[in-house]
Amino acid sequence: MAERPQKEFGRFWEQTRDRVRAYMFCACSNAADADDLAQECYLRALRNWSCFDGKGTRQAWLFAIARNTQVDWFRKRGRDARLLASEERLHPSKASSPIAEDVEVIWQAVTHLATEYQEAIHLRFGADLSYAEIAEMLGVPVGTVRSRLHRGLKAIRERIEEQDHGA
Amino acid sequence: MEREIIERLAIDRTLGELDADTVALLDAYLAEHDEARQWAQAMEQTCRQTRDAVVQKTQSVTPYRQLSLSSNRGPQDIPWQTWGRWAAVILVSVGIGVKAGRWSRTPVSSTETVVVQAQSPEAGSGWRQRMSRPGRGFWETKAVAMMQVEPGETPQARATQLGLWDRYRQSRKEWSYE
Numbered sequence: 001m002a003e004r005p006q007k008e009f010g011r012f013w014e015q016t017r018d019r020v021r022a023y024m025f026c027a028c029s030n031a032a033d034a035d036d037l038a039q040e041c042y043l044r045a046l047r048n049w050s051c052f053d054g055k056g057t058r059q060a061w062l063f064a065i066a067r068n069t070q071v072d073w074f075r076k077r078g079r080d081a082r083l084l085a086s087e088e089r090l091h092p093s094k095a096s097s098p099i100a101e102d103v104e105v106i107w108q109a110v111t112h113l114a115t116e117y118q119e120a121i122h123l124r125f126g127a128d129l130s131y132a133e134i135a136e137m138l139g140v141p142v143g144t145v146r147s148r149l150h151r152g153l154k155a156i157r158e159r160i161e162e163q164d165h166g167a
Numbered sequence: 168m169e170r171e172i173i174e175r176l177a178i179d180r181t182l183g184e185l186d187a188d189t190v191a192l193l194d195a196y197l198a199e200h201d202e203a204r205q206w207a208q209a210m211e212q213t214c215r216q217t218r219d220a221v222v223q224k225t226q227s228v229t230p231y232r233q234l235s236l237s238s239n240r241g242p243q244d245i246p247w248q249t250w251g252r253w254a255a256v257i258l259v260s261v262g263i264g265v266k267a268g269r270w271s272r273t274p275v276s277s278t279e280t281v282v283v284q285a286q287s288p289e290a291g292s293g294w295r296q297r298m299s300r301p302g303r304g305f306w307e308t309k310a311v312a313m314m315q316v317e318p319g320e321t322p323q324a325r326a327t328q329l330g331l332w333d334r335y336r337q338s339r340k341e342w343s344y345e
Binding site: 125150153 | 171174175178179182184209210213214216217218219220221222223224225226
């Protein structure tokens with residue numbers, strides 16, 4: 001890789017690494033796996049750095065790679081991996097830092113959402129992508145992203161209200 | 168307006184996806200409709216709570232391994248100016264060395280050379296000393312040749328070359344002869 005693209009990639013990595021890792025963590029709920037996934041994602045991005053055609057943003061391109069990396073990771077690990085990830089989200093290990101109870105309630109509510117709603121929430125709040133970037137990444141219209149986000153948040157609110165009434 | 172539309176607009180406003188004009192229109196509408204304002208507030212709160220929860224959850228895990236791409240700088244990362252500077256320094260040093268070598272006088276030895284002939288370790292004493300001496304006569308050479316085979320020398324020399332097992336066997340043979 002020439003010097004300039006390498007520097008560009010370095011800067012890009014500095015800017016996006018935390019969000020990529022957060023997005024990976026949303027999927028696997030495990031810090032070590034999130035690190036591995038993020039590393040794999042950046043390796044793929046580095047290999048295909050010059051293949052970016054300039055359509056859309058680099059971020060959307062990177063997160064599309066991140067999403068594919070997740071899909072491959074779950075496929076490689078088998079269908080039990082998703083169950084394990086969900087289990088980890090529902091019953092986090094003691095190694096995780098103590099989190100406020102209401103945060104755990106919302107996190108579990110996110111876990112119970114349908115996959116497409118979860119994905120929209122992870123990409124918007126975890127990866128901090130705009131509607132347009134999420135739409136470009138997922139290959140769907142912006143209206144669909146908006147709709148998924150709304151339904152996901154609505155389901156979360158209902159779950160929180162159920163919890164409040166139950167308590 | 169329907170509740171769903173109000174909620175969607177509220178989410179968009181919280182996430183900064185609405186332009187300023189639409190935000191102003193929405194605020195004006197919500198100011199007039201209490202029920203719609205409650206829907207919007209509830210959804211905005213859920214949106215903020217979810218965002219905070221996801222951010223806290225993803226940041227609560229062990230911090231990202233602080234890797235630095237610049238820390239693993241290879242030779243290809245060194246700019247060509249640096250290589251050029253080093254090459255210039257080496258060239259100047261070589262040039263100065265060559266010039267200095269040409270200007271200096273040819274070294275001439277000021278002392279007389281003394282040739283010391285080393286004595287062979289074999290030329291120690293006895294017949295070896297005589298063999299090494301130049302200018303021997305015929306009989307002397309003959310006598311020395313006869314003295315080369317000295318009694319007791321061969322077995323001892325051979326014994327030193329034998330291994331422990333061979334020496335043991337040899338001694339057994341000698342005992343049997345006795």
